[in-house]
Structure formats: C-alpha cells, structure tokens
Amino acid sequence: MLKLTVLVLAILGSAFSLPASNTSNVDVRIIGGSDTSISQHPYQLALYSNRRFICGAVLIAHNWAITTAHCADGWQISGLTVRAGSTTVSSGGQVASVRNVIFHQEYNRRTLDYNFALLHLAGSVAVASAAPVRLADEYRDVRPGEWVNITGWGRVSVTNEYPEILQVALVPVVNMYECLIAYPGYILTDTMFCGGLLGIDGKDASHGDRGGPVSFRGELLGLISWALNHGSPVLPDVYASIPSVRGWIRSVTGI
Numbered sequence: 001m002l003k004l005t006v007l008v009l010a011i012l013g014s015a016f017s018l019p020a021s022n023t024s025n026v027d028v029r030i031i032g033g034s035d036t037s038i039s040q041h042p043y044q045l046a047l048y049s050n051r052r053f054i055c056g057a058v059l060i061a062h063n064w065a066i067t068t069a070h071c072a073d074g075w076q077i078s079g080l081t082v083r084a085g086s087t088t089v090s091s092g093g094q095v096a097s098v099r100n101v102i103f104h105q106e107y108n109r110r111t112l113d114y115n116f117a118l119l120h121l122a123g124s125v126a127v128a129s130a131a132p133v134r135l136a137d138e139y140r141d142v143r144p145g146e147w148v149n150i151t152g153w154g155r156v157s158v159t160n161e162y163p164e165i166l167q168v169a170l171v172p173v174v175n176m177y178e179c180l181i182a183y184p185g186y187i188l189t190d191t192m193f194c195g196g197l198l199g200i201d202g203k204d205a206s207h208g209d210r211g212g213p214v215s216f217r218g219e220l221l222g223l224i225s226w227a228l229n230h231g232s233p234v235l236p237d238v239y240a241s242i243p244s245v246r247g248w249i250r251s252v253t254g255i
C-alpha cells in the first residue's frame, strides 16, 4: 500500500512539475460500438455550430442541456443548436436553439478540469422521442469495474466516416491509479473518472463522442471528455464526473 501511495505521488508530482501535456489535440470516438436507438437513450442530443455537427450533449430538463466546456468553447452562441429525439444525426427529432451557455467557473482549457457547460435552450424540447436524463447525485460512487454506456455519433474508426446512426459501447470504469499510469504528465482531478477496455487491441470500444453521455441504466454519471489515441496500446477515456458538479448544476438551473 505504501509503495502504491508513493508511486501515485510520484506521478502526481510529475504532473505538477512538468508543463501539462496538450489536451487540445484529443480525439474521442466510439470504436467497436454498435447501432442503438434514441428510444434507449432519449436524453442524447447532437450539438451543432452553424448546422455543422460538433459534439454530443445531454438533455437534463425540457429547456436545459449539458455538454463539455471544450465542446461549447469558441463558438458564437447564436450559431449553436441541438437536435433532440433522433437516432440519426442529420435529420429527425426536434432542433432547438441555444439561448445561453454557462461555463463552469473553474473550467480550465489546458487541463480540462471542470469540463462542463450548461446550455440554456431557447425553446422547450417537446418531441415525444426525447426525455431528460436522471442526474446522478453528489453521493453517487462511480466504482472501478462498474459497466457504463457511452453513446454518440463520433467516427467509428480512425479512417471511417461519421456514422448516421447513434452508436453505443458498454465499457468498464477504470481505477484512477491505472489511469494515472496511462497518462503520465497529465493532470487528473476529482472532476474526472476513467473508463474503457484497456489493452484489448482492435476492440477499442472505449471511445465515444465528446460532450455526450456516460450513463448507467438511464442515470447520467459523466460526460465523454478526452482521450489520446496512439493506436496500440489502448488508453482509457477520461470522463467528466457529474457527481462532482451536481451542486453547481442545481444552483444554475434549479434542477
């Protein structure tokens, strides 16, 4: 145990003494997933800037959504829209405009700490195929080994096109220690947790579309945040933890 603690401290130490590695060139996608339907994940949203698909997002109330801050960052709010209630990314369901974006006040662009943005929608999502997610509460313990779903319309392989149909992959939560080892020099905080099928070559089911949901039976545990893909060996994904900001979501939205 002592040895373990020392190693973790050494990794943490290097994270804080070196310049943090660059998280802006991360690429997250579902590889090895399968087709699913919006009826299974009715809270899944597609986020667009000027009608171009940019990220996933999650419906949390009829007029509120959440995504990662790095998804919403850098766009004009007037060009942002979400599509709700559709299995397909480019048609169907209901499109709603984003009225305002509220970034977490501690969002750090470099480390992706507090990688959360709330989207206040201009209208109500009323389409029958969409429904708000159930948010994990602040006491929800997301345990290593627990299997969770990641969903999105990200590219399905390094060379493939973006899929039209929503993809799902079931992946295990990975303990922070393994994740720290996988990402020496990066800063991992308690607003993050990790998941993915480590070391399973060619079955890289650990990747989903950033900003989209990490869910357990309809309960929102996290948002797909970042990962590095150097091919093999497979590295875990890093997810933004909903329990870590449950109080902030409540204070901004009343939900």
Ligand SMILES: *[C@@H]1O[C@H](CO)[C@@H](O)[C@H](O)[C@H]1NC(C)=O
Pocket: 022, 023, 024, 025
């Ligand atoms: C981070 O990566 C992006 C994209 O590859 C690049 O444009 C940028 O210059 C990099 N920043 C640093 C500090 O290395």
Ligand SMILES: *[C@@H]1O[C@H](CO)[C@@H](O)[C@H](O)[C@H]1NC(C)=O
Pocket: 036, 037, 040, 147, 148, 149, 168, 170, 215, 216, 217, 218
């Ligand atoms: C994952 O999603 C599928 C449908 O896409 C569903 O059948 C399954 O129960 C979900 N599993 C969990 C753990 O949420």
